[in-house]
Amino acid sequence: MVKKIIPAIEWVRDYRSDLFKGDLSAGLIVSILLVPQGMAYAMLAGLPPVMGLYASTFPLIAYALLGSSRHLAIGPVAMISLLVFTGVSALAEPGSERYIGLVLVLSFLVGALQFLMGLLRLGSFINFFSHAVLSGFTSAAAILIFSSQLGHLLGIQLSPQHSVVRLWIEIGSRLEETHPIALLLGMGSIGVQLLFKWKAPRFPAPLLTVAGGIFLVYLLRLDRMGLRIVGSIPGGIPHFSLPPLSLDSVGFLFPIALPLLFVGFMESVSVAKLIATKEKYKIDSNQELKALGLANLVASFFSGYPVTGGFSRTAVNYQSRAKTPLASIITGIIVLMVLFLFASVFYYLPHTILSSIVMVAVTGLIDVKSFQHLFRIKKVDGWTAVLTFVTTLMLGGEKGILIGMVFSLLVFIWRSAHPHIAELGYLEREKLFRNLSRYPEALPFPGVLLIRMDASLYFANTGFLQDYLHRRLSEKSEIRWVVLDLSGVNDMDAVAVDVLEEMMDNYRDRGIRFLFAAMKGPVRDLVQRAGWEKKYGPIFQYPSLSHALKEVRKGEEG
Numbered sequence: 001m002v003k004k005i006i007p008a009i010e011w012v013r014d015y016r017s018d019l020f021k022g023d024l025s026a027g028l029i030v031s032i033l034l035v036p037q038g039m040a041y042a043m044l045a046g047l048p049p050v051m052g053l054y055a056s057t058f059p060l061i062a063y064a065l066l067g068s069s070r071h072l073a074i075g076p077v078a079m080i081s082l083l084v085f086t087g088v089s090a091l092a093e094p095g096s097e098r099y100i101g102l103v104l105v106l107s108f109l110v111g112a113l114q115f116l117m118g119l120l121r122l123g124s125f126i127n128f129f130s131h132a133v134l135s136g137f138t139s140a141a142a143i144l145i146f147s148s149q150l151g152h153l154l155g156i157q158l159s160p161q162h163s164v165v166r167l168w169i170e171i172g173s174r175l176e177e178t179h180p181i182a183l184l185l186g187m188g189s190i191g192v193q194l195l196f197k198w199k200a201p202r203f204p205a206p207l208l209t210v211a212g213g214i215f216l217v218y219l220l221r222l223d224r225m226g227l228r229i230v231g232s233i234p235g236g237i238p239h240f241s242l243p244p245l246s247l248d249s250v251g252f253l254f255p256i257a258l259p260l261l262f263v264g265f266m267e268s269v270s271v272a273k274l275i276a277t278k279e280k281y282k283i284d285s286n287q288e289l290k291a292l293g294l295a296n297l298v299a300s301f302f303s304g305y306p307v308t309g310g311f312s313r314t315a316v317n318y319q320s321r322a323k324t325p326l327a328s329i330i331t332g333i334i335v336l337m338v339l340f341l342f343a344s345v346f347y348y349l350p351h352t353i354l355s356s357i358v359m360v361a362v363t364g365l366i367d368v369k370s371f372q373h374l375f376r377i378k379k380v381d382g383w384t385a386v387l388t389f390v391t392t393l394m395l396g397g398e399k400g401i402l403i404g405m406v407f408s409l410l411v412f413i414w415r416s417a418h419p420h421i422a423e424l425g426y427l428e429r430e431k432l433f434r435n436l437s438r439y440p441e442a443l444p445f446p447g448v449l450l451i452r453m454d455a456s457l458y459f460a461n462t463g464f465l466q467d468y469l470h471r472r473l474s475e476k477s478e479i480r481w482v483v484l485d486l487s488g489v490n491d492m493d494a495v496a497v498d499v500l501e502e503m504m505d506n507y508r509d510r511g512i513r514f515l516f517a518a519m520k521g522p523v524r525d526l527v528q529r530a531g532w533e534k535k536y537g538p539i540f541q542y543p544s545l546s547h548a549l550k551e552v553r554k555g556e557e558g
Contacts, residue, residue: 002380022332028334030328033206037076039354044085056307057332083263105244106256108301110264113293118289123284133405137367139368151355152355154177156177159172197360226452241303267310384411385404425439425450448479453489482515514536517545
């Protein structure tokens with residue numbers, strides 16, 4: 001029982017010395033990548049860069065204790081950073097003391113909600129959110145993130161903007177303020193990263209550009225020429241403190257916490273499941289919620305900000321031969337050592353270098369092929385992605401993803417309220433019943449309307465069935481029997497039972513009888529409790545369409 005609650009007990013108990021080399025290598029490599037990325041993503045979130053390092057320490061260790069994934073690398077990520085910025089910047093000035101306090105409360109709120117959902121076993125909710133929404137949001141967020149970093153790349157202090165249009169308008173109107181040294185360093189950093197990404201993708205190019213930027217600024221004293229640098233970073237490990245919780249702050253931040261929770265969990269679980277499938281082990285979604293919840297709670301206690309599993313770092317962790325969550329613990333410890341021993345090294349790190357790291361990291365998130373795939377398979381899913389993409393660009397990440405989620409939910413409701421209904425005929429040679437619209441050679445039965453319902457029946461779609469029957473029976477005045485194939489109906493609610501009874505009673509006065517074939521056990525139990533056997537006889541007990549049609553022939557002969 002304890003092992004199930006704390007998975008770390010199991011992997012620690014079974015740990016072998018031959019696994020340590022891979023875990024140590026992966027932990028070291030991921031930490032080298034995480035240090036510059038963490039600082040860059042914190043800046044993207046409107047926070048001091050050091051908070052990205054704080055978020056890369058104890059939260060990683062906390063996740064390793066509860067997480068069901070052996071390879072997931074959590075920490076600051078670009079999309080979560082963008083959502084933090086777009087949500088909290090509407091409430092306070094980015095970088096201000098109030099802003100930082102609200103972010104800490106937000107991290108606490110996200111963590112508490114995730115942990116609670118894990119305890120309530122609500123991990124399966126990920127299945128209700130459309131891939132189209134995530135695809136549209138990811139591509140738009142990548143453009144938003146890229147655009148938001150142009151100010152740092154150009155050396156211009158831009159005002160906070162949630163719309164990419166307004167952002168580009170402001171950039172265009174202030175191009176003459178470009179700081180040439182910032183632009184030169186930033187473009188050089190981008191060039192170096194892209195070169196290594198092409199020629200040596202496993203080489204930690206961001207760390208190289210960080211080291212090169214610090215060296216050039218220190219050597220040439222470029223900070224004295226107006227180049228913005230990180231400046232003093234508090235040394236030592238982050239101290240424990242409670243976030244400044246209040247009812248007002250929780251009320252303001254709750255709507256911001258929801259998209260953070262959804263996006264973070266979906267990103268985390270999707271990449272964790274991808275790796276777990278390759279390695280032939282299972283991911284427990286509820287356990288992941290608890291692990292991410294604990295990580296975010298710990299982040300709020302140690303001056304961090306919301307974290308989740310990242311695609312790129314998880315891939316690096318896996319490719320670097322990580323075997324257990326010990327790799328993440330090693331990563332967290334190395335970042336703590338950097339804070340304790342080398343914090344002062346980052347004093348001369350220019351903002352333009354950090355922005356270049358973010359810009360290169362997000363370019364791979366723009367996925368045009370995903371849009372093409374969605375339109376090719378189902379157009380409404382393609383339009384869901386487009387709507388999410390456009391609203392995210394125009395209104396910001398928080399509103400964009402919420403609009404996409406609401407639209408996808410409405411599409412789901414519309415689909416379930418308009419289920420597929422097929423009128424069936426009989427193929428003599430194959431001895432099969434098939435949809436007449438797809439098999440025009442199938443033979444209909446004289447005086448019989450044979451239909452198949454391909455969805456569960458409930459209050460929202462019974463009206464659609466009523467309208468369909470009314471239309472077909474109006475068109476075919478010779479019909480005397482309606483045979484419903486319920487092989488595709490897994491469930492019915494009380495409203496559907498009442499509507500079916502109403503239809504049978506109304507059409508019986510017109511001389512039309514109803515029979516039900518292939519009714520599944522749970523549905524049959526339901527209509528028996530409704531007293532159908534006493535009211536209508538054995539009309540629902542035919543195991544197949546052939547058995548029901550035999551009853552039709554008997555009725556016609558009688």
